[in-house]
Amino acid sequence: MTPLPLPAAAALSRPPPRRSLPLAVETVLFRHQRHLPWVHGAMMAGFAVLIFLPPLLPEPAPGDGPLDHLVPFANLALWGAWFPLVLLSVIATGRSWCGLFCPMGAASEAASRRGLKRKPPRWLVWPGTPVVSFVVVTVLGQTTGVRSHPEAAAEIFGGTMAAAIVLGFLFSPGKRPWCRHACPIGLLLGVFSRLGAVEFAPKRPEPGGDRWTDRGVCPTMIDLKRKTESRHCIECLRCISPKAPGGLAIRFRRPGAEIEDIAARNPNPSELLFLFLGGGVALGGFLWGVLGAFTRWRDALGEWAIDRDIAWLLTSGPGWLMSVHPERREVFLWLDFVMIVGFMGLVMVAFAAVLATATAAAAALAGALGGRGTLGSRFLALGYQFAPVAMVSLLIGLGGGLFQALAALGLPVGWVAGLKAGLFAVGGLWSLWLGWKILAAQGIPAPWRPLPLAPGLVATAAAAAAWAPAVL
Ligand code: SF4
Ligand code: SF4
Structure with missing residues (x-):
């Protein structure tokens, strides 16, 4: 030769x-x-x-x-x-x-x-x-x-x-x-x-x-x-x-490619914890300001404190911990602090529980269909499918100023709502696509994939329903 x-x-x-x-x-x-x-x-x-x-x-x-x-x-x-x-x-x-x-x-x-x-x-x-x-x-x-x-x-x-x-x-x-x-x-x-191009x-x-x-x-x-x-x-x-x-x-690379192949790209439980909790805490931070029920619960707690002579709950706390701005007519009491922290914590845990339950169900179904890996490794990979939903949640919840700025620049209110709804729809569809690809990487044949994909679809729909007040 x-x-x-x-x-x-x-x-x-x-x-x-x-x-x-x-x-x-x-x-x-x-x-x-x-x-x-x-x-x-x-x-x-x-x-x-x-x-x-x-x-x-x-x-x-x-x-x-x-x-x-x-x-x-x-x-x-x-x-x-x-x-x-x-x-x-x-x-x-x-x-x-x-x-x-x-x-x-x-x-x-x-x-x-x-x-x-x-x-x-x-x-x-x-x-x-x-x-x-x-x-x-x-x-x-x-x-x-x-x-x-x-x-x-x-x-x-x-x-x-x-x-x-x-x-x-x-x-x-x-x-x-x-x-x-x-x-x-x-x-x-x-x-x-990890979603980036x-x-x-x-x-x-x-x-x-x-x-x-x-x-x-x-x-x-x-x-x-x-x-x-x-x-x-x-x-x-x-x-x-x-x-x-x-x-x-x-x-x-194609946006999302790293998550499609997440099992080989060092998945980490702390990132899942963030994806599950981060969207929830942003949702809680948004909802307490718009839900009428929150004000009713706050008033009920205030009356309960008055009845029992719990005076500290009705006083204001330090300015580094809560909003104390009498010149702007906003003074939070410990009552407000307790309510906001408690409400955000509850919404965060509930949001995380919905996503974690859906992920566990998807991982178990994938296992029953012959998917590769342990229940834990499939759970870890499938949890990343919610990255786009969590990202849109954080954008709408914590980045709401962008939409206010667009409205202030003259964009009609209906268009701003449409933009938010469109973003959420893109996030939801992208999450489903990622779930599909992660299941493919776990060896689930295409005809069976809709089954373990369904829990993710339900969780995404639940997240969309929870964010509806922000969109509408
Ligand atoms: S791998 Fe490290 S050194 Fe290289 S660009 Fe990223 S942060 Fe910088
Ligand atoms: S945003 Fe945070 S992680 Fe990024 S460079 Fe700044 S300090 Fe560092």
Whole structure:
């Protein structure tokens, strides 16, 4: 046999040729990554103006709009633009917000370079930490009125900035322990980035599954050669070099492809916990403000407290814990605090119970039909089918400012409602599609798949019914 000429033999061991568009994007980003510190500096200045300046200003006059006063402008920028657009951006660009723009993550890393470089404690690396952080911040945002009061926005965003810097200063040399282990926004963006159309993938992957390591260039401590999941990748660009044979490369993919293949992409129970609880806590945060029954239950609890002389329930608490703004005619009592926290907690648990029951039923049915894996592994994979429903829930519940802004810009109310309904329909259909593909990966033949898909359909319909007041 004639030996292959040397160049041809070498070509056989090379990775497959790269497509031109991702390579072009990677080349541009690689060339400009040295400018990122300037971007972070500008974002930090913008953060300071939008978060810390509004509470120091005089009250806006009645009727002042975003172009008249910084307070309504900052409110619109945060809740009408930043939150919903960053959330939606993960579908197109993954966690680009985190790596390219976020001032909190950049400040945390800067503090980590100069800090004590201690080993992160177990409570910090516990996978449930960001879930707890998300629930606490969401509930506190409701009790303090983060979307109405600039003082509350300064507390929540200033507090997370302080926590990011302190954790960075204490732990992990030159890395982002806050972003990897604790940030509530990072959790949200990380889980939904699995739905995204962009991933950073190893050019020469090694087996062994995802691990974390504080050696290497990755600020979120990903073992780069073993990377299979998008969740922790903040797209900081440090591991790419278009001409190098190793490192990571930008790849484009079909949105949702990672979840369709979730069993091979490091599924994690803490992410399911977030998907189940996150949508529920957002729903609770929305419903308490619109349900007439909530006011009746609150009044009943107040009368019960009066009858029993429980005076503290009818007094106001500290301003860092609840909304106390007599100048704006809003003063919460402990009664309101207890009701809001209790109601949000109950809705969160009920929402999670519906999704978990549907997932368990789907996993059991898939097993009865010969699906691969254990009940637990099928449950873990099938729970991810609800990612689009949870994402739309969070968008409508916590990103409602976007729809208010669209209405204020003149979009007819019916169109805004139609847009929300359309988003929910897309989320529901996408969830069903993901369920279909996950069941296919578990080896369920197509004619039988509707059976284990049905529980997911019921749970999605229940979620849609619960969100109906928000849509209508
Ligand atoms: S994880 Fe949080 S702090 Fe870190 S970059 Fe993302 S949003 Fe910012
Ligand atoms: S995998 Fe690469 S792009 Fe992603 S966070 Fe780590 S170093 Fe940055």
